[in-house]
Amino acid sequence: MTPSAKPLRLHIQNLPSENPVFHVTDQIWRDACARHPALAARLDATIGWTPEDFERAISQAELLVTWTMAAKTLFPAKAPKLRLIFITSAGLDRLAPYDWLPPGCALLNNSGVHGPKAGEWGLMAILMLANRMPFHATRQREKRWDKVYGSSVAGQVLLCVGVGGMATHTIDHARAFGMHVIGVRHSPTPHEGCHRIVTTADLDSVLPEADYVLLTCPLTPATRGLVSRARLALMKPTAGLINMARGAVVDQDALCDALDAGTLGGAVLDVFVPEPLPPESRVWTTRNLLIAPHVSADDPLTYTPRSLDVFFRNLAHHLAGGPLPNAIDLARGY
Amino acid sequence: MTPSAKPLRLHIQNLPSENPVFHVTDQIWRDACARHPALAARLDATIGWTPEDFERAISQAELLVTWTMAAKTLFPAKAPKLRLIFITSAGLDRLAPYDWLPPGCALLNNSGVHGPKAGEWGLMAILMLANRMPFHATRQREKRWDKVYGSSVAGQVLLCVGVGGMATHTIDHARAFGMHVIGVRHSPTPHEGCHRIVTTADLDSVLPEADYVLLTCPLTPATRGLVSRARLALMKPTAGLINMARGAVVDQDALCDALDAGTLGGAVLDVFVPEPLPPESRVWTTRNLLIAPHVSADDPLTYTPRSLDVFFRNLAHHLAGGPLPNAIDLARGY
Numbered sequence: 063m064t065p066s067a068k069p070l071r072l073h074i075q076n077l078p079s080e081n082p083v084f085h086v087t088d089q090i091w092r093d094a095c096a097r098h099p100a101l102a103a104r105l106d107a108t109i110g111w112t113p114e115d116f117e118r119a120i121s122q123a124e125l126l127v128t129w130t131m132a133a134k135t136l137f138p139a140k141a142p143k144l145r146l147i148f149i150t151s152a153g154l155d156r157l158a159p160y161d162w163l164p165p166g167c168a169l170l171n172n173s174g175v176h177g178p179k180a181g182e183w184g185l186m187a188i189l190m191l192a193n194r195m196p197f198h199a200t201r202q203r204e205k206r207w208d209k210v211y212g213s214s215v216a217g218q219v220l221l222c223v224g225v226g227g228m229a230t231h232t233i234d235h236a237r238a239f240g241m242h243v244i245g246v247r248h249s250p251t252p253h254e255g256c257h258r259i260v261t262t263a264d265l266d267s268v269l270p271e272a273d274y275v276l277l278t279c280p281l282t283p284a285t286r287g288l289v290s291r292a293r294l295a296l297m298k299p300t301a302g303l304i305n306m307a308r309g310a311v312v313d314q315d316a317l318c319d320a321l322d323a324g325t326l327g328g329a330v331l332d333v334f335v336p337e338p339l340p341p342e343s344r345v346w347t348t349r350n351l352l353i354a355p356h357v358s359a360d361d362p363l364t365y366t367p368r369s370l371d372v373f374f375r376n377l378a379h380h381l382a383g384g385p386l387p388n389a390i391d392l393a394r395g396y
Numbered sequence: 397m398t399p400s401a402k403p404l405r406l407h408i409q410n411l412p413s414e415n416p417v418f419h420v421t422d423q424i425w426r427d428a429c430a431r432h433p434a435l436a437a438r439l440d441a442t443i444g445w446t447p448e449d450f451e452r453a454i455s456q457a458e459l460l461v462t463w464t465m466a467a468k469t470l471f472p473a474k475a476p477k478l479r480l481i482f483i484t485s486a487g488l489d490r491l492a493p494y495d496w497l498p499p500g501c502a503l504l505n506n507s508g509v510h511g512p513k514a515g516e517w518g519l520m521a522i523l524m525l526a527n528r529m530p531f532h533a534t535r536q537r538e539k540r541w542d543k544v545y546g547s548s549v550a551g552q553v554l555l556c557v558g559v560g561g562m563a564t565h566t567i568d569h570a571r572a573f574g575m576h577v578i579g580v581r582h583s584p585t586p587h588e589g590c591h592r593i594v595t596t597a598d599l600d601s602v603l604p605e606a607d608y609v610l611l612t613c614p615l616t617p618a619t620r621g622l623v624s625r626a627r628l629a630l631m632k633p634t635a636g637l638i639n640m641a642r643g644a645v646v647d648q649d650a651l652c653d654a655l656d657a658g659t660l661g662g663a664v665l666d667v668f669v670p671e672p673l674p675p676e677s678r679v680w681t682t683r684n685l686l687i688a689p690h691v692s693a694d695d696p697l698t699y700t701p702r703s704l705d706v707f708f709r710n711l712a713h714h715l716a717g718g719p720l721p722n723a724i725d726l727a728r729g730y
Contacts, residue, residue: 083545179548182573186523189516195524198688199533205680207672209689211417211696214513238572239516338541346539354532355543362545 069106070381071143073119076111077132083362084129084150086370094370101374104381120144125380127373130156137162146380148388150369152176152228152359153308153396155281160392170376170388171396172369174227176359180278180306181231183358187330188215188236188274191302196328196350216240221272223265223288224279225253228306228359232276244268248284248394262288269296274304280396281308291316300327306358309335318348326350332358403440405477407453410445411466417696418463418484420704428704435708438715454478459714461707464490471496480714482722484703486510486562486693487642487730489615494726504710504722505730506703508561510693514612514640515565517692521664522549522570522608525636530662530684550574555606557599557622558613559587562640562693566610578602582618582728596622603630608638614730615642625650634661640692643669652682660684666692 074086091109095102108119113136120126120141128136130151141164148170149157163169190196193212201208220236222229225245233243233255245256246265253259260268262284269275275297279285289303289312297303303326305312314335320326328350337356339345345353376386390396408420425443429436442453447470454460454475462470464485475498482504483491497503524530527546535542554570556563559579567577567589579590580599587593594602596618603609609631613619623637623646631637637660639646648669654660662684671690673679679687710720724730 081543178550179546182523182548183527183546186520186527186529189520190524190529193517193520193688193692195520195686195688199536199686201689202533202680202687203537205673205675205677207689209415209672209691211691211694212513212517213695213697214516216512338543339539341539343539346536352529352533353536354527354529355535355541357543357545358527360545361547363547 067104070104070124071119071122072105072107072125072127073116073123074107074109075116075119075126075128075132075136076109077129077135078111080129080131083360083365086127086150086366090366090370094367094374097371098374101377101381104377125377127370130154133157137164139164141167146170146376146386148172148373148376150366153280154390155308155395158395160390163392168386169390169392170373170386171390172372173388174372175365175368177227177231179361179364180228180359181235183332183354184228184232184276184278184304184306185235185239187304187306188220188232188241188276188302190330190352191274191304191328192218194328196302196330196352199352200349214239215273217242218273219244219271221268221275222246222256223262223275223277223311224307225256225259226278226280228278229276230255232278244271266293266296269293270298272297272301274302277303277305277307277311279307279311281310282395285311287311287313289313289317291319294320294326297326299325302327303329303331305329305331305333307333309333309337314345318344318351321348321350324350328352330354332356401438404438404458405453405456406439406441406459406461407450407457408441408443409450409453409460409462409466409470410443411463411469412445414463414465417694417699420461420484420700424700424704428701428708431705432708435711435715438711459711461704464488467491471498473498475501480504480710480720482506482707482710484700487614488724489642489729492729494724497726502720503724503726504707504720505724506706507722508706509699509702511561511565513695513698514562514693515569517666518562518566518610518612518638518640519569519573521638521640522554522566522575522610522636524664524686525608525638525662526552528662530636530664530686533686534683548573549607551576552607553578553605555602555609556580556590557596557609557611557645558641559590559593560612560614562612563610564589566612578605600627600630603627604632606631606635608636611637611639611641611645613641613645615644616729619645621645621647623647623651625653628654628660631660633659636661637663637665639663639665639667641667643667643671648679652678652685655682655684658684662686664688666690 127148144167152173192215219242221244223246245253245259332354460481478501526549553576555578557580579587579593666688
């Protein structure tokens with residue numbers, strides 16, 4: 063761990079077809095190194111854009127930074143020295159099962175990057191539901207003036223399924239507006255923003271209390287289809303649903319049925335099955351529903367720089383030989 | 397001013413055709429009296445629903461509480477003893493000119509009631525524009541998946557035209573999210589929430605700085621058409637417009653042109669010309685625009701009780717012979 067130690071070989075592989083928002087350009091990398099000079103001095107880094115760039119670098123690389131979809135197309139690969147893959151995305155469900163991972167190599171996500179932006183989006187969605195904006199948008203499509211009133215959110219109940227970084231920032235805002243917050247997580251570990259925490263097994267007992275249900279949980283075998291038709295029926299008919307997790311956490315068809323029938327108040331969704339939504343999907347025209355095209359947590363201005371900051375934080379732990387804060391538990395999938 | 401003083405005759409006139417949200421029912425009145433027992437003891441109150449009820453009461457009434465549209469249909473009337481009309485609305489532009497007002501009678505609005513609800517709505521609209529929700533709603537109508545990203549609002553510039561109760565609550569929230577706030581008002585009196593205050597005469601100089609323009613000013617001869625075609629052209633092409641004031645503050649046709657042409661980023665509007673919007677209005681289908689049917693500041697659960705609290709606060713000043721906090725300056729119109 064002396065400055066004269068042999069530098070670690072890092073390869074950064076971009077996916078040119080992906081939105082430029084997610085590209086690690088030379089400039090963005092240099093800026094990140096300037097923010098973390100001591101750690102950057104320990105690295106010998108290459109940035110690749112083509113499959114050939116990857117081929118050339120991976121046999122010697124000890125660290126890899128790449129985007130989800132790039133990882134999916136690059137592996138399996140001969141990467142005998144690889145010890146750490148950092149993915150610039152929080153939800154790695156699209157990379158499961160993880161049998162492609164080289165032996166002894168840790169897989170890391172960029173959890174923590176999305177919090178501030180996602181927190182604003184989550185609060186926006188709550189306020190939109192409180193103010194009946196999905197209903198008004200439906201009436202706008204029908205060219206009908208229908209004076210239906212919303213209400214302040216103070217005292218209303220926000221139920222958060224998943225209480226990680228994205229939810230935590232939303233919860234902070236919701237508390238500032240006087241909301242009551244119930245958290246649902248894998249284990250009943252307390253969460254400082256939540257008035258109450260229950261485990262996923264107790265979801266049915268708290269769903270009827272919620273004015274808003276916010277989904278930010280990872281998609282795993284345990285959460286696939288979690289918000290089923292039966293659970294939607296447990297919600298208040300005035301309640302609103304917000305999905306910032308993954309489309310498959312919800313029975314999408316049952317949700318559309320409930321919204322069209324008016325047995326659920328409204329929904330603001332950022333994630334769907336499938337993505338992109340095909341033109342023939344019923345989701346586009348479902349009543350009392352407003353959609354965003356899977357953009358809630360991403361801030362183009364800050365996304366990639368913040369991701370690299372998370373990488374450097376984990377690199378410090380890696381160099382110190384300690385556990386990596388962003389390492390995925392491959393059995394749980396997050 | 398002793399308890400044995402002759403009670404003041406108060407008449408409360410409802411408009412049965414108006415939304416029940418705005419009705420002062422017996423129960424709501426009794427609850428309000430219970431919150432202000434000393435003041436209520438000074439009153440001899442009647443509640444009317446029909447024109448006959450009004451006729452019967454008004455010749456003796458010293459105080460009148462009524463809804464905007466009721467006032468419009470009830471006057472001129474023989475009301476020789478009337479000293480105070482309290483309207484359960486903040487914008488009294490629809491009652492101008494005020495030549496119908498009995499001589500020596502003060503006209504009061506319910507300014508102060510709308511703040512908390514309007515503040516949540518204003519922040520919602522800012523976050524919707526930051527997250528491109530009007531754009532996404534346009535794409536939803538077109539059934540097109542178009543991954544366009546929004547951004548966090550920290551550091552962005554909110555320009556508030558009008559810095560009364562509605563704006564002040566929005567400004568408090570915007571500041572909590574790290575926004576920079578410029579206020580525009582009639583006179584350059586400082587406003588504690590604004591980083592900078594300019595007068596309406598300097599509007600053109602600050603419009604190009606704004607990421608969001610929030611309109612909450614009263615509609616007066618000075619503000620009619622204030623956001624003209626020329627001023628819309630001064631705004632950033634990425635900027636968003638929020639109108640919670642009155643439709644006629646904006647050149648609505650010019651706004652629709654700018655939104656359809658993409659020379660303005662988006663708009664979230666609660667007020668229009670005319671209201672209700674007729675089915676043939678181009679507003680319904682204008683791109684990058686989401687609308688609400690003039691409901692932003694009204695909270696059915698709290699609106700009428702809070703209005704009556706404002707009435708009682710003014711009643712206390714009236715009994716003490718002092719100036720009335722909610723009295724309209726008839727020359728300015730607010």
